Amino acid sequence: MTALLEVEHLSKRFGGVTAVDDCSFTVQHGAVTGLIGPNGSGKTTVFNLATGYLHADSGRIVFAGRTLARPDPAALYRAGLSRTFQHARIFPRLCALDNLIVAAGHPWRSLFTRRRGHADSDRALALLEEFGLAAHAEHPAGELSYGQRKLLEFASVLMSEPKLVLLDEPTAGVNPTLVATMEQHIRHRHAMGISFLIVEHDMNLVMRLCDPVIVMDRGTRIAAGPPDAVRADPAVLDAYLGQ
Amino acid sequence: MSRAGVIRALLFFGVLTALPFAVTAHWIVNLGVFTLIYAGLASAWNLVGGLAGYPSLGHAAFFGAGAYAEAIYFQHRDAGANGLMPFLVLPIVGAGVAVLGLAVGWIAMRTRSDVFAIVTITLLFVAQTLAFNLNSLTGGSQGIGMPPAPFDVDTYERPFYLVLVLLLAVSMGVTWAALHSGAGLSLQAVAADEERARGIGVHVTGVKLLAFAVSVGIAGMIGGVWAYYVSFIYPQFAVDPLITIGMVLMAYLGGRGTLWGPVLGAFVLVPAQQYLAYQYGATQLYLIAYAAVFLLIMLLLPRGILPSLSHLLRRRHAATGRSPDETTQDPADAASTEAGTVAEEMAR
Secondary structure, three states, X not given: OOEEXXXXXXXXXXXXXXXXXXXXXXXXXXXXXXEEOOOOOOHHHHHHHHOOOOOOXXXXXXXXXXXXXXXXXXXXXXXXXXXXXXXXXXXXXXEHHHHHHOOOOOOHHHHHOEOOOHHHHHHHHHHHHHOOOHHHOOOEHHHXXXXXXXXXXXXXXXXXXXXXXXXXXXXXXXXXXXXXXXXXXXXXXXXXXXXXXXXXXXXXXXXXXXXXXXXXXXXXXXXXXXXXXXXXXHHHHHHHHOO | OXXXXXXXXXXXXXXXHHHHHHOOOXXXXXXXXXXXXXXXXXHHXXXXXXXXXXXXXXXXXXXXXHHXXXXXXXXXXXXXXXXXXXXXXXXXXXHHHHHHHHHHHHHHOOOOXXXXXXXXXXXXXXXXXXXXXXXXXXXXXXXXXXXXXXOOHHHOOHHHHHHHHHHHHXXXXXXXXXXXXXXXXXXXXXXXXXXXXXXXXXXXXXXXXXXXXXXXXXXXXXXXXHHHHHOEEOHHHHOOHHHHHHXXXXXXXXXXXXXXXXXXXXXXXXXXXXXXXXXXXXXXXXXXXXXXXXXXXXXXXXXXXHHHHHHHHHHHHHHHOOOOOOOOOOHHXXXXXXXXXXXXXXXX
């Protein structure tokens, strides 16, 4: 396995608060990596730094062998790094199908070609089918339930055929059935060769799905390794339970 | 394009084109000219304010730039043997204003929503101040004149009218093309959530600058026709906040982001304004009546005429449990179904 994403000595301060403090870890090619930690430990900030939504005060990001001094979300997306947001961000007025087509990572000239190319439509419909949303293809995405929006957002970032998908709490706030559905989709896509980095609070899911698991506390990595090892790590227990 | 859409467009532009030949009363054709000016402006504004969700309040500055470009070029020239020269240079005026818009948009479009509105309205006042003070170029408050148009007195307005129909067709054609291409999809994504749009590889900066440039370019061309029509322009009328407010109100009224909405808004508001001015002009009551019309529509159809109508009709279909394509026996129901689909389609 080779490193797909390397986070090296990343730091980010917001005013007096240090959200991420000299944090380093790697995400291996072909792995489903879990990123856990107590609330406020800097997981989402790391996500934002790694995807270019925020710029680090120091440190660097290496994605697929390329070092990015100032990562740009659009360039990273086209290079194969997709992400979802904690609170499913979709385009509510666009129909589900358009939500996928717009995310295909088109080149410039597509601005002047048809809104829905045949190839795009076919791929988008197949994805909607895969995620059980085909019946909603032509309906505004705003009419979907919260869980369905999360599925739609996940499906949409797959349009660019990414190498690595960062999922920010994919099962937060959705019902247990949908948690299982989401897990299936992640496993299915993982089997197809996509790597994942997942922030998640559902420990059962993380322990089932992720290997390795990275644990953050107070803005830095305190442990990393297979789920069982991490679960037994005194530093992790300390971070979660306190002394 | 759907066949209904083609027929609707042909019918609309057919009737529009035929009107000045069927009706020769000056006041009607004159009203037509101003309605078309605002319809074209509202439609062009919609590319930025509606599709991209950037509520520009500075479009009158570009309208004025087009007007001054024409007036400055023609102040010491004549309008050609048949008076068509000022029309023939319009594409150059439009391209020039579009390039100007590119530069302005590149800076202004770093801001969003309310801040963008304030930045652009500031731009409008800067442009007006420039028009007042660049005496050697604009004639300052003295104004600047265009050569007289050598058109037949009986049908004097007709050439202006027809050129404006053409510009409206250009504006609506561009809007239609945008809505049916990747550009429109990208713009709608920008309007909904620009940060996420950027994050999924949409060419955000490029597409919004393109929309802004095309939009203000069309506004500039309309300004050029207006300058020739009114033949003498002054800073307070060429770069007028009321022109900005007019086009924005009309786009909101008819339905932002739709193809027909802004045009419909202009065809309702301009004649209404003229009528009310004629009825109550002496008492200033007409401004209150004008505001009342607008408030009433905003109250009853808050998302604009077309989107509210299509939403309403869709809800009715849902309530009666029939899908819009199920034709019914009851002619009244069938008519409402028909109206529903048309409104829905126009609202796209």
